[in-house]
Amino acid sequence: MNLPWKQLAVYFSLVLVGGGIGGSAVLLGSPYLLTRSRSFQELRNVTVTSPTETVFSHPIRGSIEVAGNDKVNFVAAAVQRTGPAVVRINATRKVANPISDALKNPLLRRFFGDDEQQIPQERIERGTGSGFILSEDGRLLTNAHVVANTDTVQVTLKDGRSFEGKVIGIDTMTDVAVVKIPAIKLPTVKLGNSQNLIPGQWAIAIGNPLGLDNTVTLGIISATDRTSAQVGVPDKRVSFIQTDAPINPGNSGGPLLNSNGEVIGVNTAIRADAQGLGFAIPIETAARIATELFTKGKVEHPFIGIEMVDLSPSKKQQINQENRLNITQNAGVAIKGVLEKSPAEKGGLRPGDVIQKVNGKAVKTAAQVQKLVESSSVGDILHMEINREGQIISLQVQSGSYPQK
Template sequence: MKLSVKQLVVYLFLVAVGGGGGVFGSRYFLPQHHSFQELENVTVALPPEAVVPYPIDGATNSTKSDNVNFIATAVQKVGSAVVRINATRKVANPIFGAFDNSMLKRFFGEDEEPIPSERIERGTGSGFILSANGQLLTNAHVVDNTDTVQVTLKDGRTFDGKVVGIDTITDVAVVKIAADNLPTVKLGNSQNLIPGQWAIAIGNPLGLDNTVTIGIISATDRTSAQVGVPDKRVSFIQTDAAINPGNSGGPLLNTQGEVIGINTAIRTDAQGLGFAIPIETAARIAHELFTKGKAEHPFSGIEMAELSPAKKQELNQKKQLNIQLDVSFAIKGIVANSPAQKAGLLIGDVIQKINGKPIKSLAQAQKIIEFSTVGDILTIEVHRNGKTQIFKIRSGTYPHK
């Protein structure tokens, strides 16, 4: 094969700098926050030839009745409503302008840029159909800041998707496609999950469409801080069902084939740990996004911390407090000019009740506040310096950065 001088120069230049184009890596659309350093985004980037297409006719292998277990039955109820989402966006080329292009311009001319200033990134995630008229649910990081979104159904049909709304605080997004009479999922209940229950994940890991994995519910009510994403407002479901790059936005099912969560993230420093957004949170946010185009989150301005004996001692010393109760958490920060500060709450206060409900965990407190409405009055009972005090807070709107 003969190369022109121009082709040879560009080829040698790209080899010398390690290349600058191509698809994005496993951290595609990963927000560059310190809080995400321990997480690997589960959106995967693949070359087009590596994506395995759905069967055009949607046919599945026939199975004998003695081979159909509860997993297969659950998957058959939902599988046709799980979709692949391909997204593209333009990003700045990291090698553009990094080197002196004067030599290259001798071959290409002064008006021609040998290295493009932008490149196209492509990513693949998952989603599922909520309504027969084409309303879809997925993760925000799958479609955030995208230029195009393409949705592929299990039967092979492909549609252009319109991103109706994105909520980065919960990592939930909704997409609409122009179609009717679509298969839909059935939403379940995640409020009464017990560790040890079966959990089934469906998605498109590594571009392998409609892949099914099975595991158990490992834990519930994992706080955002525990998972490593303190800027989020979610009490996560933890599962050991295999969740890999490309599973983002796919459903987590119970044994009845009902959706109990959205698979969203895996830790890079561990194996067998996956996390899902509870379906109640996702459905509530999806409804707001479809009806209003945005989601509002109640804001109190309270930052709480779990208290080990060492943490309690550190908080007492640094803040000159006297936390003596055998408690597991306390207020460690109050946002300036927030509803909590205006109501009179202080660092070191130990929250005992919210709206009359005894608080036994950070996740419980977070959930009560999150499921309230902007403008609601929260009655908070705290223990301070040996005394019980009650404060009333009118929740504000969570400040978007």
């Protein structure tokens, strides 16, 4: 088949550009929406304590009518309680058109005359995610990546009603966002407790995978306190719940439920290569972040500025060799690096110190230290007990606010 030179040039440009984006293009620029994905950016890990105050309520509105026979099990009952409060979120945004940029290349422009129709510099991308209703007046929680780079989204309820939602705030470090829709007397979820989860307990996920509304999947809690580094998303400050309940693109932002239908986590499809593995943000973390976003519009994360590592005999030897340190312990939390002009440096922490306690609580892993730091507020004094070459030293470190990029 013979093709005109100009058409061949367009095909050629598509091949060149496709070589860079074909395998990793994602809807909405996010690795979590619908098809073709890529993993997160990078960051650290952390969990948060339960909020003492919230700006939303979480009652179960209405009665649950469950037939009195063995065909209606606990999963069906849990879904009936929570399903009406799970929503679909459709987001659209403009992104740069790579074809337009590619055709600016003089080698490609030679095939086109000045009278050729210009290729748009921007294109519209669309994606679908999930969310759930926190309060009767329309406050929703979802993942940050679902609504990133857009001010408004389309929110569709299970009963078919649709509203334009306003994105109130986004926290990329925990991947939590909040949205408000103009409605009242809405069905709401009931928040549970993820602090005492045990592997083997039931886990129920509800969401809109691949745009299939109110899809329910069932599994168990596979593990808890998975650090961001373990999960492969070191740019997030979250200790994840791991489940084998299938969580697919489009599930992002939907609730993970316990057997009573209470929300224990926020599903996030963070690993495209995960087979039989799903991850969720603990509800205590998500609820605290949501409260701050609704009240302040932003979140400040406590920060001290150290690089930590869990010690083992082999890790100790490696760190000592690479960093010219003299760590003697075979277990514990070693400080591998201290940022210049950071709260840690100002407080007297040094590379090679091994953290024993934070605010009087013994710590054995970097994840425990991170949790205790994150559970504090910016400006709090952290009392740290460290082992420095066999000598126990007490230091005070005033946490700062995590630097914004």
